[in-house]
Structure formats: C-alpha cells, structure tokens
Amino acid sequence: MSSLTKFHGLENLKNATGQELEIALQELMGGIKALDQEALAGMQSRVDAKIKPLGSLGVLEDIAQQLAGIFGTTHPKINKKAVLLMAGDHGVVVEGVSAAPQEITKQMFYSYLNGGAGINVLARNAGADVISTDIGIATPLDAPELMAYRVKNGTDNMAKGPAMTRQEAMLAILTGARIAANAIDSGVNLLATGEVGIGNTTPSAALISVFTGHSVEDVTGRGTGLKDDALINKQTVIKCAIEINQCNPDAPIDTLAKIGGLEIAALVGAILEASYQHVPIILDGIISSAAAITAAKLAPLSTSYMIASHSSEELGQHLALHQLGLKPRLDFHMRLGEGTGAALMFPMVEAALKIADEMATFEQAAVTTGDF
Numbered sequence: 413m414s415s416l417t418k419f420h421g422l423e424n425l426k427n428a429t430g431q432e433l434e435i436a437l438q439e440l441m442g443g444i445k446a447l448d449q450e451a452l453a454g455m456q457s458r459v460d461a462k463i464k465p466l467g468s469l470g471v472l473e474d475i476a477q478q479l480a481g482i483f484g485t486t487h488p489k490i491n492k493k494a495v496l497l498m499a500g501d502h503g504v505v506v507e508g509v510s511a512a513p514q515e516i517t518k519q520m521f522y523s524y525l526n527g528g529a530g531i532n533v534l535a536r537n538a539g540a541d542v543i544s545t546d547i548g549i550a551t552p553l554d555a556p557e558l559m560a561y562r563v564k565n566g567t568d569n570m571a572k573g574p575a576m577t578r579q580e581a582m583l584a585i586l587t588g589a590r591i592a593a594n595a596i597d598s599g600v601n602l603l604a605t606g607e608v609g610i611g612n613t614t615p616s617a618a619l620i621s622v623f624t625g626h627s628v629e630d631v632t633g634r635g636t637g638l639k640d641d642a643l644i645n646k647q648t649v650i651k652c653a654i655e656i657n658q659c660n661p662d663a664p665i666d667t668l669a670k671i672g673g674l675e676i677a678a679l680v681g682a683i684l685e686a687s688y689q690h691v692p693i694i695l696d697g698i699i700s701s702a703a704a705i706t707a708a709k710l711a712p713l714s715t716s717y718m719i720a721s722h723s724s725e726e727l728g729q730h731l732a733l734h735q736l737g738l739k740p741r742l743d744f745h746m747r748l749g750e751g752t753g754a755a756l757m758f759p760m761v762e763a764a765l766k767i768a769d770e771m772a773t774f775e776q777a778a779v780t781t782g783d784f
C-alpha cells in the first residue's frame with residue numbers, strides 16, 4: 413500500500429527533481445507484478461461448478477478469473493468504485509483540430525464538480541464516485557485548491573515542438589498515480605479512467621499511431637465532430653507533430669512528453685498505480701486507450717489489470733485495444749469520453765463476481781452433470 417506521506421520514495425511531488433521523478437517512476441513501473449495464477453485457476457473451478465454448460469457465461473467468466481488473479485483470492489469482493497476523471501488542455505487546438513472551443517474543458521470541469529454531466533449520471537447509476545482533477549486546464553479556476561494538482565496551464569502546441577518537457581510528463585504521470593493511490597487508500601478497489609480536454613483526440617491518435625505503427629489516417633477520427641476538410645487538416649497536423657518531434661516508440665516517456673497530453677499522462681500514472689496496488693482499472697474511449705498503450709509500453713504487465721469497456725466511435729481506440737490484447741465489450745456507439753463508457757462496465761464487473769458468489773453448483777441444485 414502507498415502511504416500518504418511518502419509516495420514511491422518521494423515526500424513532495426511538486427518539489428522533486430527530475431532525477432527523483434525518474435527514480436520514483438522506475439520504482440512504480442518495476443513494482444508491477446503478474447496476476448496470481450493459482451487464484452485465477454481457483455476461480456475458474458468455482459465458476460465451472462455452476463449449473464451451466466462450461467464457459468457459457470463467456471466474458472463474465474473471464475472477468476471473474478481476472479479479478480481473482482488481480483486480488484490474489486478465489487473470492488474477490490468489490491468494496492468501492494470510482495472514475496478518475498483527469499482534465500487537461502492542448503496547445504495544438506490553435507491548429508483547428510477540434511470542432512469545440514477550448515473553454516469547454518473548464519466549463520465541463522465545473523459540471524463534473526456540480527454533478528450534472530453525463531459521467532455523473534452514469535457513475536451514480538453504477539454507485540461509483542467521480543474524482544475530478546485539474547491536471548492541466550489552460551486558464552485559472554475559481555479557487556486555488558481546485559488547481560492543487562495542476563502541472564501546467566495546458567500543453568504547448570505539439571505541431572511546433574514538444575507538448576511537454578520530460579519532467580512535466582513525469583510529474584503528470586506521478587500526479588495521476590498519486591490520485592489513484594489516494595482513491596485506493598479511501599477504500600476504492602475498482603477504478604475507471606475518464607477525461608475531458610478539448611483537442612485530446614489529436615494527441616491520442618498521435619500516440620496510438622506511433623505505438624502501434626498504424627497510419628495516422630487509420631487512427632484519426634472526428635472527435636467532437638469535425639467535418640471532412642477539418643479531419644484532413646487534423647491528420648496533417650498529427651503527421652507534422654510526429655515528424656517534428658522525431659518520435660521513437662521505444663522511448664515511451666519522451667514520446668508521451670512530445671505528442672501526449674497532461675490528462676493522458678495522468679491516466680498513464682493512474683493505470684500504473686492501480687496495477688502496482690493490484691486494483692483492476694476499466695478503460696474508457698480513445699484517450700484512455702492511448703494512455704493504456706503508453707502504460708503498457710512502460711510496464712507490459714499492467715495490461716493484465718486493464719478491463720476494456722465500450723467500443724468508441726474513434727477507430728484508433730479499437731487498434732490500441734487490439735495491440736493490448738483487449739476487446740471492447742459494449743457496442744453503444746459512444747464518443748463522449750469522461751469515463752462514460754467505462755462507467756457502464758461497472759455493473760458487468762460486479763455481475764461477474766455475483767455469478768461466482770450466488771449461482772448454485774450442480775451439486776447444490778441436484779442438476780445432472782455431463783460432458784457439456
């Protein structure tokens with residue numbers, strides 16, 4: 413478990429030197445372990461004994477096994493659920509890559525705090541909290557305490573140079589990890605990723621293109637709703653950013669710094685911390701998937717802690733999930749972000765454990781067993 417005073421060896425993230433951040437990040441990445449195979453197999457035996465043909469509950473059975481492997485017990489329990497919603501702005505919006513104006517990031521952030529946004533409704537529906545963090549909104553918020561975790565006032569324009577320095581990217585990763593650790597300290601043991609950030613499908617597509625090797629055209633979508641000409645411009649901007657920054661897929665922190673985003677980096681950290689602390693984390697749309705693919709580059713074992721949710725309208729998300737060995741589980745044609753698709757998955761994960769806990773066995777129900 414993390415302690416609130418010392419976090420991966422650091423007393424205070426904001427005052428840490430670059431070298432201290434590097435060491436803390438190494439500790440986080442290196443501390444992620446493989447799943448408990450014995451617990452996983454034990455869960456499969458439990459589920460196999462239920463009154464149904466073998467494997468007939470499909471993905472629910474996979475999720476039950478995964479949770480057993482993550483928690484290291486054949487009887488995992490979900491105590492508390494939360495969506496970690498990271499907010500950040502993007503300098504690249506000056507290139508006309510989004511249909512929406514930048515100020516919406518801040519306006520939506522207040523909506524999350526007030527409880528009236530899509531994610532608030534869907535999280536409430538699932539009995540989950542929404543933990544909203546300003547990791548890099550461009551302009552000041554009403555109260556300084558709301559900006560306590562802000563790393564920078566939005567990224568720089570990645571089409572003209574690096575979006576962030578390596579130090580800023582590491583600070584954003586570790587801040588996201590800290591937020592996940594705080595949630596876990598408060599009893600949360602099922603997390604979901606969420607975000608808001610006008611322009612953030614652009615760095616997400618850029619990261620997915622570099623890390624998967626798929627073309628920019630294949631991974632770039634319309635985001636908030638770009639028309640045809642603007643979509644072509646967005647693709648040109650992404651190609652230019654990848655080229656000007658000389659991105660190397662084998663240098664994931666540098667790549668994230670150059671063509672990523674603050675909220676994406678914070679989600680990378682949240683995924684790594686969840687994995688480090690043996691907590692499952694549900695992924696949302698293309699932005700979460702870009703964070704997940706970056707986390708997997710940094711710590712391949714973190715993929716075992718991820719649960720895919722919906723299939724975003726942004727095709728890049730499918731390609732990123734495919735590279736992670738994951739499949740979208742819900743086909744709802746959603747593209748809102750915020751963690752809305754991930755929140756829909758909370759009840760599915762809970763249902764998987766209810767099967768293990770509440771369904772009768774062949775023996776209990778006196779149902780004839782056979783080769784099925």
Ligand SMILES: O=C(O)c1ccc[n+]([C@@H]2O[C@H](COP(=O)([O-])O)[C@@H](O)[C@H]2O)c1
Nearest residue numbers: 510609611612613635636697698724749
């Ligand atoms: O989650 C997704 O797959 C998704 C797809 C399209 C748009 N979004 C949301 O819309 C914003 C980014 O869109 P854009 O066009 O500004 O890059 C950002 O706030 C995201 O939360 C999210």
Ligand SMILES: Cc1cc2nc[nH]c2cc1C
Nearest residue numbers: 512516608636748749750
């Ligand atoms: C209104 C609006 C809400 C959002 N939520 C996440 N991204 C968003 C983008 C827009 C434009």
